[in-house]
Amino acid sequence: MTTRTSLAGHDRRTAPVRRVPGTLLACLLLLPLLLAGPAAVPAWAGKKAADLVADGQPIDLHQEKYRQLFRELEKKHHFSAKELETIFAGQTISRRVLELMDRQWEARPYYKYAPLFLTPKNIRKGRENLRRYRSLLDRIEQRFGVDREIVVAIWGIETRYGTHQGKFNVLQTLNTLFDAYPRRSKFFRKQLVHFLLLCRENNVDPRTVMGSYAGAFGQTQFIPSSFRAYAVSFDGDSRRDVWNSVPDVLASIANYLKRFGWTLHGPIYADIGHELKDHRLLAARLKGRKGRVPVELVRRVQGLDLPSSPGNRPLSIVGLELAPGSGHEMRYIAAYPNFQAITQWNHSNRYAMAVTELAQAFRTADSRRSQ
Numbered sequence: 001m002t003t004r005t006s007l008a009g010h011d012r013r014t015a016p017v018r019r020v021p022g023t024l025l026a027c028l029l030l031l032p033l034l035l036a037g038p039a040a041v042p043a044w045a046g047k048k049a050a051d052l053v054a055d056g057q058p059i060d061l062h063q064e065k066y067r068q069l070f071r072e073l074e075k076k077h078h079f080s081a082k083e084l085e086t087i088f089a090g091q092t093i094s095r096r097v098l099e100l101m102d103r104q105w106e107a108r109p110y111y112k113y114a115p116l117f118l119t120p121k122n123i124r125k126g127r128e129n130l131r132r133y134r135s136l137l138d139r140i141e142q143r144f145g146v147d148r149e150i151v152v153a154i155w156g157i158e159t160r161y162g163t164h165q166g167k168f169n170v171l172q173t174l175n176t177l178f179d180a181y182p183r184r185s186k187f188f189r190k191q192l193v194h195f196l197l198l199c200r201e202n203n204v205d206p207r208t209v210m211g212s213y214a215g216a217f218g219q220t221q222f223i224p225s226s227f228r229a230y231a232v233s234f235d236g237d238s239r240r241d242v243w244n245s246v247p248d249v250l251a252s253i254a255n256y257l258k259r260f261g262w263t264l265h266g267p268i269y270a271d272i273g274h275e276l277k278d279h280r281l282l283a284a285r286l287k288g289r290k291g292r293v294p295v296e297l298v299r300r301v302q303g304l305d306l307p308s309s310p311g312n313r314p315l316s317i318v319g320l321e322l323a324p325g326s327g328h329e330m331r332y333i334a335a336y337p338n339f340q341a342i343t344q345w346n347h348s349n350r351y352a353m354a355v356t357e358l359a360q361a362f363r364t365a366d367s368r369r370s371q
Helices: 022-035 064-075 081-088 097-103 111-116 120-132 135-146 150-159 170-180 182-201 222-230 244-257 279-286 294-303 335-344 347-369
Strands: 267-272 316-321 328-337
Touching: 064 081, 064 170, 064 182, 097 170, 111 316, 111 347, 120 135, 120 150, 120 347, 135 150, 135 244, 150 244, 150 335, 150 347, 170 182, 182 222, 222 244, 244 335, 267 294, 279 294, 279 316, 316 335, 316 347, 328 335, 328 347, 335 347
Parallel strands: none
Antiparallel strands: 267 328, 316 328
16 A cells, blocks of 8 residues: 655765754744734633643633634524524633643654554454454545545554544534634634534534534544535435544545545655655645655655556655654655645644554554465
């Protein structure tokens, strides 16, 4: 499924990147606000959201932002005032949600992040599920054109194959993040609206749904807008059940990746060494998901025979941190459109690589056993 390229002879260290100290960077970012005067500086500037509120603090539903939200829900989406009163009554802040939002796992270096998911148990359970749901995955591959190992790997990383769907009340989480997480308040306001709509569409009581500290839920860990856009029913009924229906769960994951251009059996990544040999590759890496370069450029400057890219689409350049003492600081990969599709699911390159390597582990283990 995944193409890897031998890197013999490419073992030089990358030049160390000079970083601006965190305190200085924060001052530089806030300088325009400080120059504009005290009134221009947000109350949360330089502080963590959890430091500004108390756990269990009641949410003031009379704030103008909530008044505007309720007007939108009533006029545009036809909720009644009584329904909204029932749904929002007694909403409080979860300080734990705010604490977790400020220290997410994807911020860890890859050599610390990947082992959280590439465990013997996760690999073994994934292989078992590939066998158990073979006929279902046959139909999903045929319908959506997405490799089964990747679908099962995402399932495994998100919820350990459905066994860990989250212990946070999603309604409280979304209200907490809308009300008390200023950096992304607008985003979570949008998710709160989508959440109420999907609950109504699927006859679910919004006060009862449990999920993650970021408002994701079900075995897919979809955020509300993703559920409404990409979840599908694949078990013969009309309800999109990502909580209890394995066919719906796996088909919904596949549908998401299909919508972002997945190519069945296409390359996902190729190792390109421990050093980037051209400024255009360095620039692409610094741009993150938006940095793209032609596959022919990577071939030429890195001196490697890389597989073609489906549709000749450009590649991303990703750096993955290696453990101290490994002999190198970074491992660089060329990320193909399939890899880029995974980063649409979760924007972290570390996440996409963990998914890919878990899927590789399923296939490697199966091939070893058949020998």
